[in-house]
Amino acid sequence: DIQMTQSPSTLSASVGDRVTITCRASQSISHWLAWYQQKPGKAPKLLISKASSLESGVPSRFSGSGSGTEFTLTISSLQPDDFATYYCHQYNAYSMYTFGQGTKLEIK
Amino acid sequence: EVQLVESGGGVVRPGGSLRLSCAASGFTFGNFGMSWVRQAPGKGLEWVAGVNYNGGTTTYADSMKGRFTISRDNAKNSLYLQMHSLRAEDTALYYCARGGWGITASDFWGQGTLVTVSS
Numbered sequence: 507d508i509q510m511t512q513s514p515s516t517l518s519a520s521v522g523d524r525v526t527i528t529c530r531a532s533q534s535i536s537h538w539l540a541w542y543q544q545k546p547g548k549a550p551k552l553l554i555s556k557a558s559s560l561e562s563g564v565p566s567r568f569s570g571s572g573s574g575t576e577f578t579l580t581i582s583s584l585q586p587d588d589f590a591t592y593y594c595h596q597y598n599a600y601s602m603y604t605f606g607q608g609t610k611l612e613i614k
Numbered sequence: 615e616v617q618l619v620e621s622g623g624g625v626v627r628p629g630g631s632l633r634l635s636c637a638a639s640g641f642t643f644g645n646f647g648m649s650w651v652r653q654a655p656g657k658g659l660e661w662v663a664g665v666n667y668n669g670g671t672t673t674y675a676d677s678m679k680g681r682f683t684i685s686r687d688n689a690k691n692s693l694y695l696q697m698h699s700l701r702a703e704d705t706a707l708y709y710c711a712r713g714g715w716g717i718t719a720s721d722f723w724g725q726g727t728l729v730t731v732s733s
Binding site: 507561597 | 649651658659660661664673674675676709714716717718719720721722723724725726
């Protein structure tokens with residue numbers, strides 16, 4: 507099974523900050539990685555697929571990069587609406603899909 | 615508008631069975647792989663199972679293999695998850711998601727149905 511290790515598990519930041527969340531895969535997944543945002547009591551929302559493709563309607567302050575085993579999600583200038591939990595998710599074709607353990611982004 | 619509405623959750627005793635359903639609308643259901651993802655209370659997301667567009671190929675997380683069965687009825691625009699031999703650790707909110715099969719990320723999610731396994 508492919509394990510996804512996400513860091514940090516908690517991140518405290520202020521509005522306007524630039525933040526980066528990292529996700530590492532236990533083996534290469536090419537670019538088959540997605541990032542989700544989840545707010546309390548809500549379903550996850552897809553932000554980025556294929557490591558760096560921004561979904562329609564997602565603000566451009568969100569960006570993703572990486573390939574192989576190392577990936578990052580960057581929020582260039584935090585907005586109040588961005589405080590949530592973020593998950594990476596590998597969907598390497600036809601194998602067992604896995605999520606990272608999540609990063610809770612809190613207001614400092 | 616894409617909509618996914620889960621149903622069938624509830625309280626079940628350990629060792630029991632439950633069948634979840636997901637009614638899809640707003641897109642051509644038969645063109646998409648589908649999946650189930652769960653989230654235990656206060657915990658992270660866990661992928662459960664996926665099925666291809668016509669139901670011919672399925673994949674499961676290791677801890678669900680042999681106990682859970684994912685299926686679909688494209689004529690009814692519906693996705694199912696049959697769960698047997700339920701354990702306390704299966705207690706979670708179960709989400710239906712479009713995609714999450716093959717090389718497609720899950721781009722739309724339902725609001726989930728809660729399964730509680732308790733004696």
